[in-house]
Amino acid sequence: MADEQNQPAPHAGDPIADRRKKLHRLTEEFGIDPFGQRIDGLVTLADARGLFDANADAATKAPGFAAAADQRPLVRVAGRIVLHRDIGKLVFLTLRDHTGDIQVGVSAKAVDEKSIKLAKIADLGDIAVAYGRLGTTKTGEITVWAETAKGAEPGVPAFTIATKSLAPPPEKWHGLQDPELRYRKRYVDLYVNPDVMATFVKRSRIVKRIRDFLTTPPADLGAGFIEVETPMMQPVAGGAAARPFTTHHNALDIGLFLRIAPELYLKRLLVGGIPRVFEINRNFRNEGLSQRHNPEFTMLELYQAFGDYHAMMAITERLIHAVAMEVVGAATLPFGDLTIDYTLPFPRVKYHEVFEAVNGFASSDHDRLLALARSLHIENAAAKDHDVLLSEVWEHTVEPKLDPSRPTFVIDYPAAICPLTKRKADNPAVAERFELYVAGMELANAYTELNDPDTQLANFQQQLAGQKEEESMAKMDMDFVDALRVGMPPAGGLGVGIDRLVMLMTNSRSIRDVILFPLMRPVE
Numbered sequence: 001m002a003d004e005q006n007q008p009a010p011h012a013g014d015p016i017a018d019r020r021k022k023l024h025r026l027t028e029e030f031g032i033d034p035f036g037q038r039i040d041g042l043v044t045l046a047d048a049r050g051l052f053d054a055n056a057d058a059a060t061k062a063p064g065f066a067a068a069a070d071q072r073p074l075v076r077v078a079g080r081i082v083l084h085r086d087i088g089k090l091v092f093l094t095l096r097d098h099t100g101d102i103q104v105g106v107s108a109k110a111v112d113e114k115s116i117k118l119a120k121i122a123d124l125g126d127i128a129v130a131y132g133r134l135g136t137t138k139t140g141e142i143t144v145w146a147e148t149a150k151g152a153e154p155g156v157p158a159f160t161i162a163t164k165s166l167a168p169p170p171e172k173w174h175g176l177q178d179p180e181l182r183y184r185k186r187y188v189d190l191y192v193n194p195d196v197m198a199t200f201v202k203r204s205r206i207v208k209r210i211r212d213f214l215t216t217p218p219a220d221l222g223a224g225f226i227e228v229e230t231p232m233m234q235p236v237a238g239g240a241a242a243r244p245f246t247t248h249h250n251a252l253d254i255g256l257f258l259r260i261a262p263e264l265y266l267k268r269l270l271v272g273g274i275p276r277v278f279e280i281n282r283n284f285r286n287e288g289l290s291q292r293h294n295p296e297f298t299m300l301e302l303y304q305a306f307g308d309y310h311a312m313m314a315i316t317e318r319l320i321h322a323v324a325m326e327v328v329g330a331a332t333l334p335f336g337d338l339t340i341d342y343t344l345p346f347p348r349v350k351y352h353e354v355f356e357a358v359n360g361f362a363s364s365d366h367d368r369l370l371a372l373a374r375s376l377h378i379e380n381a382a383a384k385d386h387d388v389l390l391s392e393v394w395e396h397t398v399e400p401k402l403d404p405s406r407p408t409f410v411i412d413y414p415a416a417i418c419p420l421t422k423r424k425a426d427n428p429a430v431a432e433r434f435e436l437y438v439a440g441m442e443l444a445n446a447y448t449e450l451n452d453p454d455t456q457l458a459n460f461q462q463q464l465a466g467q468k469e470e471e472s473m474a475k476m477d478m479d480f481v482d483a484l485r486v487g488m489p490p491a492g493g494l495g496v497g498i499d500r501l502v503m504l505m506t507n508s509r510s511i512r513d514v515i516l517f518p519l520m521r522p523v524e
Helices: 015-028 045-051 054-060 066-071 113-121 179-184 186-192 194-215 263-272 309-328 351-359 366-375 386-397 453-464 478-486 498-506
Strands: 074-086 090-097 100-107 127-136 142-146 159-163 246-249 254-258 276-284 296-305 332-335 338-341 348-350 408-414 427-438 441-448 491-497
Touching (some): 045 074, 090 127, 100 113, 113 159, 186 194, 194 498, 263 276, 263 478, 263 491, 296 309, 309 427, 309 441, 332 498, 348 351, 351 408, 441 498, 491 498
Parallel strands (some): 100 142
Antiparallel strands (some): 127 142, 127 159, 296 491, 332 338, 408 427
């Protein structure tokens, strides 16, 4: 190869050097491209296994039915080699793709000389292609028996190496065990650990099911939603209280923020006349990492004209139940040591009532709230607004007491901590908001949306008071206020954390296990 002279000198027992020798053999001895070419007609390994008919296979082995062997299905399959056994004139290989594994048998009696030689020099990790009939071994294992015989398509090799792997797989094929190494080398993790592949295939199915549910919801939930895309780079960071990432656009010479939420843009679309709208996309928050937090994460946000937070509860529980039943296949699912019951309806508890039940005093009792906050070592407790302090104490005392085995709606939050939310007509101190908790995690957040421009402006002004320039919403989005002045219909809005939902549906305890490439500190 062009830069072979820059490679380190090979030495005895060097697996990488051995692979490079085989790379040259593929070109010079076998005349094939070691990095492959287009191949049509491939079927997934799961589909190949599905084509196998045990009864038909038995018939081919019965006395007097030898001709029936030609009736067994012919398939062309491809996958990464994860097992290799050379027993002389017969080579067994196990191929793996995103749907599972299948065994390939390459017999010198059934294939051309080139195919058997390629099967013998193949390494673990190589991507191989086999063509042959489905059958079984003496032990009953479904096998693609490679063949170069009458009936095979012209020019189709019985066995070939489509891509030569120059990097040996993890030692003894025991898989990657170190979590940090798995996240850094996800391209190895996916093919070495089938459970990891299954998680991300299921994630894709979950997102598809969400889209299908929203675009064609059950009839009793009304018309379908329209999917849109809103800006990732925004001149004003709004829609949530979080620290944003900043960037700079050179041509316009302006500072921009990676969005922390799409909320204010989606609401503009309600103003414009789209009555039901949703987006599934990335948000970015310049904050810490944990088992439940990644700075780049995926959210579903939707808005429904003439809805409210009760309508959002109906959508939320039906959506999550549909995902559990249709993607995972059950309403009761494991999550670590828990068994979570997604049976409808989900329980509802009121914020202030559950606070009093857990702590033994009314949420309005500031003296007792302050005393409890100090006992919990909450910083600057005395200087904080009552409802802000209440929220922090609530997180310490109430959240851990919510039933982790049942999705629970906590409704009717203090209005002072909900600047984008409509207040109850009969109690302006309470906002029409809910958060959905499952297994101790906040999974969803929803409001009856505030659409009064004067109240929204006043709330923004109060929220911005004392904020530093680098903090979220430190600049007011006056264009959004102008949009509300044009007139936004009454509405309900909902946000659901997709990564956390996938965690729950796949029994994954860390958010990094459901994000293909989580943020990592660079290797020095």
